[in-house]
Amino acid sequence: MMMELSAYRDIFIEELNDQLERIDQSLLVLEHTPSPELIQTIFRAAHTIKGSSSTMGFKEMSDLTHEVEYILDWVREKKPEISSQLIDTLFRALDVMKLLRTEYISGSNYTDCSSMVSEIKSLISMRSEPERSMPPVLNASEMLQAEEAAGSGQHLLAVSVNLMEDCLMKAARHFILVQRIEEVCGTVIAVSLHKAAAPGADEDERHGQFTVVVATLKERQQIQDQLGVDSDVKSMHIAPFELKWSRTDSLVHAPEAPVQQGNPKPDERGKGSHPTVRVNVERLDHLMNLVGELLIEQTSLADLSAAGQRSDPGRVLPDIGSVSDHMGSIIKELQEGVMKTRMLPIDQLFSRFPRLVRDLAQKLGKDIELVIQGGETELDRMIIEELSDPLIHLIRNSADHGIESPEVREAGGKAAKGRITLTSFHEENHVVIRLEDDGQGIDAGKIKALALGKGIISEEQASYLSTQEAVHLIFEPGFSTASEVSEVSGRGVGMDIVRSQIGRLNGIVDIQTEPGQGTVFTIRLPLTLAIIKGLLVKVSGRVLILPMYNVAEIVRIAPEEIQIVQGEQAILNHGRIVPLSWLRDKLHYPRAERSSKTIPLVIVRSVDKIAAFAVDEIIGNQEVVIKSLGAYLGTMNHLSGATILGNGRVALILDAAYLVSH
């Protein structure tokens, strides 16, 4: 049984992610603008999770979502004011659900969530209703019966009975009462006990509270009078029974079905997790069509080959050429199509941030709004996952160090509410992500002093650092601008991680900051990691590839333009000093004879650093498929992989982040 279910495990997790995301977003909106639709959305999401997790035998999750569903139902019925306490409880329940999800994926032991469950329970009982009355759930045949009855003009009532605690033989009393109700009202459609069957529980005790669903022609008051008062009955409540909504419930609940026992052990669940992709069917159809076209082309190629053998091969050559061209264009389209299946809208990532900002604002006692633009921009799913941590660090920093407290803001003539804007868009062959805050900006002087104090730079270096360069010091390991280590921004490891992570993705970061006005971080990333545009260069007879995203410029210089600055070779490029090195020396290749008078230079950028590299020859750029060098070679920090050139030889792809920083 478990083996079969494990096949659905990945689908389950995918769906779980979706639903949790949905709850997250709805809760955020609900906090500000309560609406019945949102309650309904969250209810449905919780309900879906409950259903699927109980199918997967994931009891912890289904128990918790059951409570969430219950509280939402209660909110929907009673329409109380949506208190911040309620929202907070729901948020915390969501956090526990996310935790459970992580534990489920990793196969570790589950956190005990019973305290969360009881917290939700107490939230309701605190408000009202000493007893929980579950709306009775109808099974399919009862549904049908109820529908028929309702169709023939009868109305449906739910009679809830609560017996006295000291009533003896509750089961018998229950039976008699149900018969009485039937006599008075007409047809009894369903009887449900409030307490769920539990091993070891007193069966008789279970009959103490129950609800009878009846179809009747009589009015509520009439029934109330006719049923009279029974000495063993503590309370009796008659309410109209709404068919519609227990229907959706009954389809999933099936309360009579045996509760699935035997939770699989957590370690069994953790095994064999493969990420799944959801692909738009239209995209798949498109790929299928292209494959079909390729097959047709292949047939005509076979025909031409046969024709060539029969007669003069020279005569079919032009045809073969045109088939090849056509195949080429199909393959290119196929390649793009396959790439697209790896693409996801960046919203998948951005949608996690409103919650982050909300929590940060609350924790920091600031008023911050997050504006998201361009969430539909598509990016390789792998890059999206890798981007999560760096962006969280940047947002935390903006909220913690960037945005000032409301008082300071107002004193400075700004709106009390700080604003963080996250924007994404395509620009040529890459994706740009811009994080903008209207906070206090980065004080270059302060940064310089701090870096000096921490021994990151020397007194001498500090003296000739430009403002821009000083600001970039925040990326240095061990740097933290918060004078005290705060819970929010961590221990000064954040920005360092941001740089290395973005460097690994072949990205570039720019910082623009205006004291008192705010800071803008601009991150540029390649669209995908599988195929890149590479610049082919020749060094000592070897062809090497530099990722185009990291190539800022290609220039040719005369040898006399090379200057010696502080004992190192450098060139002046657009008014800035760019360190220069010879790629062949950097890679310990033998020197080759050079004939040309000028030296071709490639100016490489990575994250925030820039450097020029002299090569023997610039060959040109082309799309290259990145292949792994394999694990046997060990860590090769200077290479980001290899590719196979048109002539069948392997060419190495250099890691720009390594080149500029070593």
Add this chain to the structure above:
Amino acid sequence: MSTLQKEQYIELAVGPETCAIRIEEVHEIIKMLSITDIPFSRNEVKGVVNLRGKVVCVMSLRNLLGMSDEAYTRATRIVVVRFREEFVGLIVDKVNKVTTYGEVHPPSSGQGRSREGVFLGIGQREDQLIGILKLEEVLGG
């Protein structure tokens, strides 16, 4: 040792020595390809080659067994072996044949032998002795 006797081996020449690799560890044997050298790699790593679209690392078996490199000849081959779920190429001077051994002796040990642990056993055919390589040790050691 009985299982080692039934197995087939690829016999190859490395410098003055002849050694063998269990045939089930060998994926294929190819002629010399153009090798792309890798900066900052170990001396015995000769580079990477394109094996039908796969990038495969090639090593010098001479270096791995403590011998110095010689120029490649027409007899030079790359023996592609499976190692830890990857392919690794071993450059050998010559591939002799596929063979079996009538008797396999345990590897000799002690006396400060330089390549202790590199051999699985010593195969004997008539009066010729051939060391059977233990890839885990040769490549992983």
